[in-house]
Amino acid sequence: MQKLIIRGGEKVGGEISVQGAKNSALPLLAGCLLAKGESVLYNCPELSDVFAACRILNCLGCKCKFRDNTVSVDSDVLNSSEVPDGLMREMRSSIVFLGAVLGRMGKCRLSFPGGCELGPRPIDMHLSALRQMGVRITEEHGALDCSCPKGLKGAKINLSFPSVGATENIMLAAALAEGETVIYNAAREPEICDLAGYLNSCGARIKGAGSSTVSIEGVSELHGCEYTVMPDRIAAATLMAAAAATGGELSLLNVRCDDVQSVIPVFEQMGCGVFCCRDRIYISCTKKLRAVKTIRTMPYPGFPTDAQALVMAALTKAEGTSVIVENIFENRYRHVDELVRMGADIKTEGKVAVIRGVKELYGALVRASDLRGGAALAVAALGANGETVLENVKFIDRGYESLEKQLCSIGANVKRIL
Numbered sequence: 001m002q003k004l005i006i007r008g009g010e011k012v013g014g015e016i017s018v019q020g021a022k023n024s025a026l027p028l029l030a031g032c033l034l035a036k037g038e039s040v041l042y043n044c045p046e047l048s049d050v051f052a053a054c055r056i057l058n059c060l061g062c063k064c065k066f067r068d069n070t071v072s073v074d075s076d077v078l079n080s081s082e083v084p085d086g087l088m089r090e091m092r093s094s095i096v097f098l099g100a101v102l103g104r105m106g107k108c109r110l111s112f113p114g115g116c117e118l119g120p121r122p123i124d125m126h127l128s129a130l131r132q133m134g135v136r137i138t139e140e141h142g143a144l145d146c147s148c149p150k151g152l153k154g155a156k157i158n159l160s161f162p163s164v165g166a167t168e169n170i171m172l173a174a175a176l177a178e179g180e181t182v183i184y185n186a187a188r189e190p191e192i193c194d195l196a197g198y199l200n201s202c203g204a205r206i207k208g209a210g211s212s213t214v215s216i217e218g219v220s221e222l223h224g225c226e227y228t229v230m231p232d233r234i235a236a237a238t239l240m241a242a243a244a245a246t247g248g249e250l251s252l253l254n255v256r257c258d259d260v261q262s263v264i265p266v267f268e269q270m271g272c273g274v275f276c277c278r279d280r281i282y283i284s285c286t287k288k289l290r291a292v293k294t295i296r297t298m299p300y301p302g303f304p305t306d307a308q309a310l311v312m313a314a315l316t317k318a319e320g321t322s323v324i325v326e327n328i329f330e331n332r333y334r335h336v337d338e339l340v341r342m343g344a345d346i347k348t349e350g351k352v353a354v355i356r357g358v359k360e361l362y363g364a365l366v367r368a369s370d371l372r373g374g375a376a377l378a379v380a381a382l383g384a385n386g387e388t389v390l391e392n393v394k395f396i397d398r399g400y401e402s403l404e405k406q407l408c409s410i411g412a413n414v415k416r417i418l
């Protein structure tokens, strides 16, 4: 089990380029299934989740090659519509392949994506939308058997919650469906716009991505194309939290300011100076951090749930008491106990976490139990006295390209122990 050894006390500084977005690369890779011929995705992050997605594509008959943050996918000939259980279990978001396989093959068999570290991850909205599009779905022994013998039909779909994955799955299924699909109460995350941008470059006809109503006019065929994955807005928030936790200053390059518009005010309330211009963000956190009264996680454009743990890590040493309300996932405070082991004063009750600022954090032996919680422990360790040993780095590797190299490049003292 790999570990990170983090020696705290160094202020981060300098400039760093933000990696490509994991949460866009994954649905884009699923989208490559729909497009006959070769697609090339640039700025694709080198992550274990991306490699897991490539293994699924290969298993379906695609030819995937990944090199220097560029992945090429040749989907000319597919020879399977079944995703083996082992591959499904590697990452929960593999459910997004369902819409794409159905769109291209008219049938799909895959196992229920297990719950994950954030609690049960139901897919009821995905399945009810696909059923409305004419898909017959039987669920037995943990496997989903899906078929649409008469082909996918456009439908008007109301989402009870603006689910990112459900919106993506419907877009992928609707791209080659017969007729028009309209998604009401669609997710508005930037990753939805990225998926629409890629699919439209392949010949799809998607309008309204980024708004609550997305319409997809089905077409008969899609062709491969070249596309650049958007910057990772959560990786950007992570680096901003590292600057806040260490009292440092950073220039983030290749980032889209619009994508972090709900995160910037929180760092400003903490007392950081944040300046945006074009594809660059400059953050300076040289003053003592102040507590933030209340942060509520919400669907985009609200404060992103994925940044919750990261901002909490920075708030552990802020002056005063902060309150966080996690409205999106049931079980997204698993990093709290580990932060308390480092000397943080945090109490949770259901959705609510109360963080009372302390003078110091201390290095400790801590364990990641999910992707963003693990990154939060690394951020806290940067601002702690002494050495932290962070176990279960595999969770962090799912979403961050060599986090230790990224942090060392801005002055932190981090080593990976194999």
Ligand code: EPZ
Binding pocket: 022, 023, 024, 026, 093, 120, 121, 122, 123, 124, 125, 126, 127, 161, 162, 163, 164, 165, 166, 305, 306, 328, 329, 330, 371, 372, 399
């Ligand atoms: C995506 O997950 C992201 N993952 C998550 O990022 C992110 O936290 C989440 O969106 C919210 O922004 C990827 O893009 C790969 P949802 P997703 O469907 O699609 C409930 C990270 O750390 N729900 O918007 O699974 C669900 O249980 C990851 O990068 C249903 O009840 O999120 C959750 O409580 C973590 N039924 C809420 O909706 C459904 O059918 C939001 O889920 C679908 C979802």
